Amino acid sequence: MPPIEYLGLLAGLLTTLALVPQIIRVYKLKSARDISLIYNTTMLIGILAWLIYGILQGAVSLIIWNIIGCALNSWLLFAKFKFGR
Amino acid sequence: MPPIEYLGLLAGLLTTLALVPQIIRVYKLKSARDISLIYNTTMLIGILAWLIYGILQGAVSLIIWNIIGCALNSWLLFAKFKFGR
Numbered sequence: 159m160p161p162i163e164y165l166g167l168l169a170g171l172l173t174t175l176a177l178v179p180q181i182i183r184v185y186k187l188k189s190a191r192d193i194s195l196i197y198n199t200t201m202l203i204g205i206l207a208w209l210i211y212g213i214l215q216g217a218v219s220l221i222i223w224n225i226i227g228c229a230l231n232s233w234l235l236f237a238k239f240k241f242g243r
Numbered sequence: 244m245p246p247i248e249y250l251g252l253l254a255g256l257l258t259t260l261a262l263v264p265q266i267i268r269v270y271k272l273k274s275a276r277d278i279s280l281i282y283n284t285t286m287l288i289g290i291l292a293w294l295i296y297g298i299l300q301g302a303v304s305l306i307i308w309n310i311i312g313c314a315l316n317s318w319l320l321f322a323k324f325k326f327g328r
Contacts, residue, residue, distance in 0.1 A: 162296065162299050162300065165292060165295060165296045165299070166293075166296050168289075168292050169289050169290075169292035169293040169296055170289075171289075172285050172286070172288055172289025172292060173286060173289035173290060173293065174289075175285070176281075176282050176283075176285035176286040176289060177282065179279045179281035179282050179285070180278070180279040180281075180282035182279070183277065183278075183279035183281075183282070184277060187276070187277055189276070189277050190277055191272070191274070191277055192268065192269060192272055192274050192275055192276055192277035192278055193265070193268075193277055193278070194264045194265040194267070194268035196261075196264035196265075196268075197261050197262065197264050197265035197268070198261075200257050200260070200261035200264070201257070201258060201261040203257055204253075204254050204255075204256075204257025204258035204259075204261060205254075205258060207250060207253055207254035207257060208251075208254040208258065210250060211247065211250045211251050211254055214247050214250070215247065
């Protein structure tokens with residue numbers, strides 16, 4: 159793997175897993191009032207678009223990060239409905 | 244431009260601009276308590292890594308989206324400090 163791809167992996171790791179502490183915070187506070195529902199749904203549609211783009215391009219890392227990203231964003235959306243609009 | 248790249252542009256547009264309604268919501272509610280500071284800082288570092296990756300790859304759309312993403316995430320981070328941890 160060319161060295162620059164490690165930077166891409168790190169970038170994908172950070173931007174995808176950043177949502178984990180956000181989900182934890184919402185569950186800890188039992189509140190998602192400050193989270194924008196439009197942010198959440200737009201992000202989910204965008205990540206789905208990245209996933210389809212990755213599948214069409216055959217870009218494995220894009221596919222993997224965006225499957226994880228879809229799962230995490232769906233979880234946050236679930237938490238948003240659970241803990242308040 | 245190959246048709247698939249329009250999908251990439253749409254995906255970049257959605258995942259980048261999703262933050263706009265989030266920033267608006269924080270300002271409207273004058274509260275960013277539910278926003279995780281770890282989420283915000285991890286996302287900012289991740290987007291910076293994508294920006295450097297884009298510059299090294301000479302990928303123009305990656306550079307443009309991530310400059311906008313950096314600006315929006317910095318704004319949200321500013322709002323987080325302004326409206327409460």
